[in-house]
Amino acid sequence: xxxxxxxxxxxxxxxxxxxxxxxxxxxxxxxxxxxxxxxxxxxxxxxxxxxxxxxxxxxxxxxxxxxxxxxxxxxxxxxxxxxxxxxxxxxxxxxxxxxxxxxxxxxxxxxxxxxxxxxxxxxxxxxxxxxxxxxxxxxxxxxxxxxxxxxxxxxxxxxxxxxxxxxxxxxxxxxxxxxxxxxxxxxxxxxxxxxxxxxxxxxxxxxxxxxxxxxxxxxxxxxxxxxxxxxxxxxxxxxxxxxxxxxxxxxxxxxxxxxxxxxxxxxxxxxxxxxxxx
Amino acid sequence: xxxxxxxxxxxxxxxxxxxxxxxxxxxxxxxxxxxxxxxxxxxxxxxxxxxxxxxxxxxxxxxxxxxxxxxxxxxxxxxxxxxxxxxxxxxxxxxxxxxxxxxxxxxxxxxxxxxxxxxxxxxxxxxxxxxxxxxxxxxxxxxxxxxxxxxxxxxxxxxxxxxxxxxxxxxxxxxxxxxxxxxxxxxxxxxxxxx
Numbered sequence: 001x002x003x004x005x006x007x008x009x010x011x012x013x014x015x016x017x018x019x020x021x022x023x024x025x026x027x028x029x030x031x032x033x034x035x036x037x038x039x040x041x042x043x044x045x046x047x048x049x050x051x052x053x054x055x056x057x058x059x060x061x062x063x064x065x066x067x068x069x070x071x072x073x074x075x076x077x078x079x080x081x082x083x084x085x086x087x088x089x090x091x092x093x094x095x096x097x098x099x100x101x102x103x104x105x106x107x108x109x110x111x112x113x114x115x116x117x118x119x120x121x122x123x124x125x126x127x128x129x130x131x132x133x134x135x136x137x138x139x140x141x142x143x144x145x146x147x148x149x150x151x152x153x154x155x156x157x158x159x160x161x162x163x164x165x166x167x168x169x170x171x172x173x174x175x176x177x178x179x180x181x182x183x184x185x186x187x188x189x190x191x192x193x194x195x196x197x198x199x200x201x202x203x204x205x206x207x208x209x210x211x212x213x214x215x216x217x218x219x220x221x222x223x224x225x226x227x228x229x230x231x232x233x234x235x236x237x238x239x240x241x242x243x244x245x246x247x248x249x250x251x252x253x254x255x256x257x258x259x260x261x262x263x264x265x266x267x268x269x270x271x272x273x274x275x276x277x278x
Numbered sequence: 279x280x281x282x283x284x285x286x287x288x289x290x291x292x293x294x295x296x297x298x299x300x301x302x303x304x305x306x307x308x309x310x311x312x313x314x315x316x317x318x319x320x321x322x323x324x325x326x327x328x329x330x331x332x333x334x335x336x337x338x339x340x341x342x343x344x345x346x347x348x349x350x351x352x353x354x355x356x357x358x359x360x361x362x363x364x365x366x367x368x369x370x371x372x373x374x375x376x377x378x379x380x381x382x383x384x385x386x387x388x389x390x391x392x393x394x395x396x397x398x399x400x401x402x403x404x405x406x407x408x409x410x411x412x413x414x415x416x417x418x419x420x421x422x423x424x425x426x427x428x429x430x431x432x433x434x435x436x437x438x439x440x441x442x443x444x445x446x447x448x449x450x451x452x453x454x455x456x457x458x459x460x461x462x463x464x465x466x467x468x469x470x471x472x473x
Contacts, residue, residue: 031373033365033393038377076376220346220374223367227347249346249359249374 011051012036018055023065025139026202027072029226035072042071066141073140075217079114079160079173082216082248085268086122086167092264093243094126097211103132104210106237108201108230109218110136113147114160117176118167119214120190125170129193135208137199148196150186152177157184201230206237213238217247224254231257240275285471286401287350287366288313288464289394291387291417293320293409295437297329299457301336303407304355306461309338312471313403315355316344316364316372316394318385320411323361330357346374358385365393381413391417400425403467405460406450407431409441418450427467428452429460 012035019025027035039051046067048054057064080086097103110116116136123129138144161173177184199207201218213234219227234244235257244261246269252258261271292299296319307315321329327343333355334341341355350356350370358364362374363385373393380386387406391414394402404421406414408431418428430451433439445451455463 031365031375032368033373033389033396034375034377036396037389037392076378217376220362220376224347247346249344249362251345251347254347 008036008051012039015039015051015055015058018058019065019068022059024203025065025069025200029202029223029229030072030221031223034221038071039068042068070140070142073138073221074143075109075111075221077111077114077217078156078163080118080163080167080169081115082268083163083166083168085245085248085270086118086163088265088268088270089245090122090126090168093212093270094122094128096241097243098126098128100211101131103128103212104208105132105134105212105214106208106210106234107134107136108199108213108215108234110138110147110196111140111143112152113143113150113196114152115214115216116147116194117150117186117190118164120194121164121169121173121176122167124190132193134194135210136194136196139198139200139202141198144196144198148191150191152184152186154179154182154184201233202226206233208237209239210237210242211239212243212245214245216245217250219250220247228256231255235260235273238273240273240277242273244271244273245269246271284401285313285403285467286398287394288315288403288405289390289421290315290317290405290407291319291391291409291414291441292317292407293383293387293411293413293438293441295408296320297332298437299407299431300333302457303405303461303464304333304337304339304341306458306465307337307339307468308465309353311339311353311465311468313468314350314352315339316350316358316366316390317355318358318364318387318390320383320385320387320409320413321360323384325360327357327359344372344374346372348372358390361385363389365389366397367393368397370397381411383411383413387414388417392420395421395424395426398426402426403464404428405430405464406442406445407457407460408436408438410438411441412444414441415445415448415450418445419448422450422452429463430454431460432456 016028164173264270343359344356365373367373430442433443435456
């Protein structure tokens with residue numbers, strides 16, 4: 001016996017297979033509930049009633065695929081999200097990073113870039129920015145473009161100013177952007193050492209050795225299999241003694257790499273890769 | 279007719295006045311309670327989880343703020359953390375999300391109810407308590423459509439009657455009860471499940 005729910009799940013499976021085989025985008029290991037909701041929302045906007053009706057459109061219409069990918073992978077972010085996290089980064093992690101002559105940072109799943117600029121500001125204030133390279137990656141081309149532009153609404157920036165102060169900021173957030181009408185453009189000096197690039201945690205591999213990996217509130221959208229894949233990449237990329245920063249409700253427990261890291265702060269989810277492991 | 283063994287989980291939603299309502303409702307349940315409970319209470323994004331610490335003092339069941347991918351355990355009360363939606367995955371684990379607010383809320387009651395209805399179907403019991411919001415009504419309706427049971431706090435007994443009233447108005451309530459009666463009903467449904 002079939003229920004309507006089973007049909008919808010079947011349609012989603014077929015749609016995801018289509019995206020994979022036609023274009024190589026693999027969303028099969030994203031968490032089910034969020035993906036389904038985003039998919040249904042996106043299709044409703046396009047006046048598509050049944051999910052399976054989207055399949056021929058995906059096959060023949062690249063612009064439609066891009067729209068779908070945007071809907072399925074966009075994430076909400078903010079500058080200095082979780083101020084206590086940034087405070088700890090500044091007080092405990094940055095002094096250790098400062099001992100390296102050159103520092104590579106990988107910001108995986110950077111979305112529209114607010115947290116990348118937060119990191120750049122922090123590094124500037126701590127005098128490290130001139131020997132840092134930040135790789136800011138995301139699967140979502142449209143988000144990545146917005147991140148590269150670094151233009152946000154003044155209204156949002158004013159809300160972030162409080163985060164910045166609480167995180168131990170040494171100046172004032174408006175020092176780091178130019179305002180025009182209701183928009184804020186991040187200073188170009190912040191962009192100098194950031195490389196924005198497309199990278200898919202589901203299918204791509206490690207591209208560089210890094211000293212710190214930021215991946216916050218991305219793994220919540222992955223199932224355990226895909227989460228493990230992403231964590232393996234981070235482990236592979238990090239030097240011994242390097243740092244891994246996750247979202248405050250994400251954990252390393254039950255993951256394959258949990259015994260290769262020790263917590264700097266369990267509450268704020270900052271971990272350090274052990275030295276002397278293979 | 280629904281046979282007792284079909285009961286699989288309870289979802290609870292509340293907003294304004296929720297802490298007091300939960301303090302009345304949750305202590306009713308015995309330490310051997312066999313069903314998992316998932317709760318969305320509207321709280322500000324910068325809350326520190328004090329409400330779960332507080333409720334732990336009054337309840338016989340373990341109360342915890344959910345982490346992403348936590349397994350959903352029988353007899354445990356999983357609370358949505360501040361600033362995150364709480365959803366149920368088909369493998370009966372918790373998935374958190376930072377998707378935009380729904381009904382001006384993150385966590386949103388509708389999102390929990392709808393995802394849980396997909397997973398537990400007629401095995402789900404939905405409970406909507408006091409609140410000054412319209413969140414939860416649509417989710418409760420979906421639980422009903424999937425064959426689950428929906429219990430709504432009697433608006434006359436609610437600190438903020440809007441939320442239960444709205445759910446009743448759209449026909450989402452199987453029963454309208456006082457907090458004590460909801461507690462008693464949940465206890466009974468739990469006892470039936472264990473047999």
